[in-house]
Amino acid sequence: MSIVDRNGGFGETEYFDKPVIYDPISESSFDISGKWSKRVELGPGLALIVTDVTFPRHFVVRFDIERAPLLFCFILSGKARSTINHGRGGKTSIDGNNGTSHISFFPKSRGVSEFSAGTPARIVHIQLDPILLSTLLHGEFDDIPPDFYAAVEGSLKSRYHCSGIMTPNLQIALYQMLNCSYHGLTRFLFLEGKALELVAFQLEQFLFSRKREKSPQVLRQSDIERIHEARDIVIRNMKQPLSLMELARQVGLNEFKLKRGFRRVFGKTVFGYLHELRMERSRLLLEEGQMNVKEISYAVGYMDSGRFSDAFKRQFGVRPSLYYKNKSFSYSGGRGSLLP
Known part of the structure; x- marks a missing residue:
């Protein structure tokens, strides 16, 4: 269901809160706003969501999260702003700009993501269950910074967000994923592999390499x-x-x-x-x-x-x-x- 709001300060605003479902085997989709977003369930604890749209009006997606996945976000074009309410009046605002990527974890939270009218938005999200990431890391947590460790443990009291510029490795892997030429089960395996590759590149950029830097110098x-x-x-x-x-x-x-x-x-x-x-x-x-x-x-x-x-x-x-x-x-x- 959508709600059009003409009195919210943005002109005409459209709200959606229904899920998107995508079947990677049959390659059919059930989406929420006229074929603009697709969800690929790659396996237990791993999902891919791809958005590619130019919204005709200011667009708001509401969300209400109980047990959050780890969210890996890649913004290829456009801008998005998310406002997340969590725990005793806490609020986090995240601006996602063209060419940036993000890792976030916000359990027991609710909020909105906003997209501007007329601006092409092409965004890739990978949802990863913290338990699955812990399994993939084989319990080797020495290189994980303390502030991210609680998220990997899936603590409902923890909050986490970091962001940065997409590296060439990320850009190439995203291009290959979005232009997958395979079908059926081969397609499914290819997308799963690329999703995990993107997670690995992002963890290396944001977490593991930072841990190894002894005295990082802040750039103006x-x-x-x-x-x-x-x-x-x-x-x-x-x-x-x-x-x-x-x-x-x-x-x-x-x-x-x-x-x-x-x-x-x-x-x-x-x-x-x-x-x-x-x-x-x-x-x-x-x-x-x-x-x-x-x-x-x-x-x-x-x-x-x-x-x-x-x-x-x-x-x-x-x-x-x-x-x-x-x-x-x-x-x-x-x-x-x-x-x-």
Whole structure:
């Protein structure tokens, strides 16, 4: 059931609180607002929810949670704001912006998630039962920070949230998941594996790597903005990359701060990021089938197609020539394979 509210300060607002159900075997769905969100039950304690929509009006989803799962959230586009009420008047507000990811755990809580009108929202959620995560970790909790340990234990009194910028590893895994070309049980297993891979990448970024850092240095907002500018320059100059010295000069940072800050923000070195960018771009060009291997190697910045072939094999486990000929290696089935 939906309720339209024209007096709430946002203009026309639409509310929904019904669940979304998706059957990964038959690939049929029952959704709550005209095919905008799908839920995939991947197994006991593990579920995938994908939202892809541009709402015509301010949109609010209400939720009421008793025993919460651990929630891993990835915002590929758009913005969302969640307001969570919990325990003795406590309230937490979470702003989810384009390119960010989040881990949260809020048992015995209720609240709303809000989406702006006219802004495309493409968001992936993975729900993971704390008991399942504990089982997957085989009881090895030494690397888990204390504030997250209570959530893994499933304590109804604990609250947890952390967020950050999505790393290249997360972006690639999300792309592969959303463009799954498999069907039936193979599709089911592929999605389950990718969901757990995303959980692993996010835990490494937010929790395990932070635990290993002895004296993390806080980056100023101005430095973070310059590091994002450096990333954009790397993307624009993929074919003819700048030297680290020149890149640092263009964004107004010294080399040391750029190297350290880039790894902190994106989880990769500058040239590690460039390498993954080239590999993913070349894989997409191979799947399009409009260029041969030599042309693609030039297009992504390799003057020697042999070196490109070696790099591609290290990244994907197969030579680009074989990938080009045999599309069974393809991860991509088109944007509509999981979503409408």
